[in-house]
Amino acid sequence: MKFSTTEENYLKAVYYLQGQHGNVSxxxxxxxxQSKPASITDMMKKLSNKKLLNYKPYYGFxxxxxxxxxxxxxxxxxRLWEFFLAEKLNIGWDEVHGIxxxxxxxxxxxxxxxxxxxxxxxxxxxxxxxxxxxxxxxxKSNKIPLTNLKLSTPAKVISISNPKxxxxxxxxxxxxxxxxxxEVKRVFDFDHSxxxxxxxxxxxxxxxxxxxxxxxxxxxx
Amino acid sequence: MKFSTTEENYLKAVYYLQGQHGNVSxxxxxxxxQSKPASITDMMKKLSNKKLLNYKPYYGFxxxxxxxxxxxxxxxxxRLWEFFLAEKLNIGWDEVHGIxxxxxxxxxxxxxxxxxxxxxxxxxxxxxxxxxxxxxxxxKSNKIPLTNLKLSTPAKVISISNPKxxxxxxxxxxxxxxxxxxEVKRVFDFDHSxxxxxxxxxxxxxxxxxxxxxxxxxxxx
DNA sequence: AAATATTTTTAGATTTGTCTAAATATTTAA
DNA sequence: TTAAATATTTAGACAAATCTAAAAATATTT
Ligand SMILES: [Mn+2]
Ligand SMILES: [Mn+2]
Ligand SMILES: [Mn+2]
Ligand SMILES: [Mn+2]
Numbered sequence: 001m002k003f004s005t006t007e008e009n010y011l012k013a014v015y016y017l018q019g020q021h022g023n024v025s026x027x028x029x030x031x032x033x034q035s036k037p038a039s040i041t042d043m044m045k046k047l048s049n050k051k052l053l054n055y056k057p058y059y060g061f062x063x064x065x066x067x068x069x070x071x072x073x074x075x076x077x078x079r080l081w082e083f084f085l086a087e088k089l090n091i092g093w094d095e096v097h098g099i100x101x102x103x104x105x106x107x108x109x110x111x112x113x114x115x116x117x118x119x120x121x122x123x124x125x126x127x128x129x130x131x132x133x134x135x136x137x138x139x140k141s142n143k144i145p146l147t148n149l150k151l152s153t154p155a156k157v158i159s160i161s162n163p164k165x166x167x168x169x170x171x172x173x174x175x176x177x178x179x180x181x182x183e184v185k186r187v188f189d190f191d192h193s194x195x196x197x198x199x200x201x202x203x204x205x206x207x208x209x210x211x212x213x214x215x216x217x218x219x220x221x
Numbered sequence: 222m223k224f225s226t227t228e229e230n231y232l233k234a235v236y237y238l239q240g241q242h243g244n245v246s247x248x249x250x251x252x253x254x255q256s257k258p259a260s261i262t263d264m265m266k267k268l269s270n271k272k273l274l275n276y277k278p279y280y281g282f283x284x285x286x287x288x289x290x291x292x293x294x295x296x297x298x299x300r301l302w303e304f305f306l307a308e309k310l311n312i313g314w315d316e317v318h319g320i321x322x323x324x325x326x327x328x329x330x331x332x333x334x335x336x337x338x339x340x341x342x343x344x345x346x347x348x349x350x351x352x353x354x355x356x357x358x359x360x361k362s363n364k365i366p367l368t369n370l371k372l373s374t375p376a377k378v379i380s381i382s383n384p385k386x387x388x389x390x391x392x393x394x395x396x397x398x399x400x401x402x403x404e405v406k407r408v409f410d411f412d413h414s415x416x417x418x419x420x421x422x423x424x425x426x427x428x429x430x431x432x433x434x435x436x437x438x439x440x441x442x
Numbered sequence: 443a444a445a446t447a448t449t450t451t452t453a454g455a456t457t458t459g460t461c462t463a464a465a466t467a468t469t470t471a472a
Numbered sequence: 473t474t475a476a477a478t479a480t481t482t483a484g485a486c487a488a489a490t491c492t493a494a495a496a497a498t499a500t501t502t
Contacts, residue, residue, distance in 0.1 A: 004458080004459090006458080006459065006460095025479080025480090026479070026480055026481085027478095027479065027480085035459095035460075035461090036460080036461060036462080037479075037480065037481080038460085038461070038462080038463095038480085038481075038482080039459070039460055039461070040480090041480065041481055041482085042458095042459075042460080042481095043459080046458095046459095057467090057480080057481070058466095058467060058468065058479080058480060058481080059468095085332070085335075088339055089332070089335040089336060089338075089339050090335065091331065091332070091335055095331070098329075099327070099329045099331075099332050102327045102328065102329070103324075103327055106320070106323045106324055106327070107323065108319075108320045108323070110312065110316070110320075111306070111310070111312070111320050114306075114310040114311065114312055115310060117310075118309055118310050225488080225489090227488085227489065227490095246449080246450090247449070247450055247451085248448095248449065248450080256489095256490075256491090257490080257491060257492080258449075258450060258451080259450085259451075259452080259490085259491070259492080259493095260489075260490055260491070261450090262450065262451055262452085263451095263488095263489075263490080264489080267488095267489095278450080278451070278497090279449080279450060279451080279496095279497060279498065280498095
């Protein structure tokens with residue numbers, strides 16, 4: 001079966017929102033896909049007819065087994081391409097996502113399996129998210145937001161969620177990028193801001209808001 | 222400027238048909254794009270409004286300088302991807318075209334320039350067609366159909382035009398593939414069939430029809 | 443130079459994906 | 473347990489790309 005770019009994007013969005021909850025609402029999807037509730041309802045009916053999701057009007061939706069399979073195959077493509085872009089083409093971690101958003105819709109099954117082999121079957125994408133294999137199986141991610149890191153425990157920055165230009169700007173100023181070693185020294189009770197030692201050198205204060213977008217993993221992993 | 226997949230495909234088709242003639246007709250384009258004349262007229266008006274082609278109703282169309290630039294950028298993307306697929310992913314010469322047909326519409330300029338560098342700026346795609354550089358410049362192709370090869374002159378097969386399954390079948394039977402050395406020994410006057418020595422071993426008879434689809438270049442090149 | 447054949451364009455529909463505004467259902471609060 | 477607020481769906485419209493059938497223009501024959 002082949003699906004349109006739009007269908008694939010909707011299924012992927014349902015998959016991500018399902019993660020936390022289990023049942024996804026019209027408004028949540030509209031917000032995520034930057035579209036309007038009416039558009040969501042239309043597409044949900046269509047995907048429901050194709051047996052890709054369970055849909056009970058007014059009570060939200062969830063992926064069927066088939067729908068989940070499609071979502072995972074799109075995520076597989078997305079993350080493999082991100083790995084390729086970062087690893088082979090040396091494109092920055094803050095740029096690969098947007099390009100992969102287009103590449104993920106190229107449909108050739110052979111292409112993606114050959115790419116997987118060429119990259120030597122990577123398990124994680126450049127943001128530390130696990131790459132599903134041919135069968136949709138993937139390892140558990142070990143990344144946590146900086147806000148959850150234990151005090152005085154060195155960790156490595158592995159991704160920045162949703163890196164908009166203004167976020168990139170402040171991180172550049174504080175010399176934090178993917179790969180940087182960090183260690184949380186103290187958390188202030190007043191505003192939950194963090195005192196963070198950066199790359200074994202200077203210490204910076206980081207707002208709770210910003211720390212929530214910085215993801216790290218244990219150094220030894 | 223960004224263009225839709227459809228617009229890019231139309232511009233590319235005009236570019237190719239323009240090669241021989243210079244002015245392209247509605248019917249010729251419809252045939253090439255496997256669509257209907259009415260659809261062509263609609264799109265021609267649109268592209269003409271965008272100043273990508275010169276269009277005088279009833280008298281055909283040709284690309285403007287801007288239109289040619291777009292067409293060449295799509296061809297550049299197409300051929301670079303074909304090179305990548307064949308060279309890095311080991312996908313067969315008869316399969317790369319279809320996949321590149323999708324990849325060529327991925328829009329990132331940075332992606333394509335990084336890919337170009339990663340591939341070390343190849344000058345020809347796996348079918349022997351020249352790859353335009355950043356500026357649209359490309360070398361001249363030196364491939365000729367087997368029907369034009371001088372007698373008793375060794376040459377290398379560099380591409381098969383339009384490799385449909387039934388063509389691939391007969392070539393497989395005769396053990397001709399991209400890279401094979403061939404030498405035309407004799408051309409029969411009656412039906413213009415060719416006696417061809419294949420890979421310095423056995424000799425086969427090849428119809429004019431088939432020989433027209435096999436492209437070769439001098440061995441020394 | 444008509445008459446005929448061919449090519450191209452226009453008119454009107456269709457499909458996919460989207461939207462706004464209005465109607466309806468559900469949830470929350472009084 | 474009604475009333476108000478919120479969420480969702482429906483109705484109707486629109487843009488992009490396509491098609492069929494009919495009309496109009498151009499090209500080819502007699
Ligand atoms: Mn991504
Ligand atoms: Mn996408
Ligand atoms: Mn090709
Ligand atoms: Mn194409």
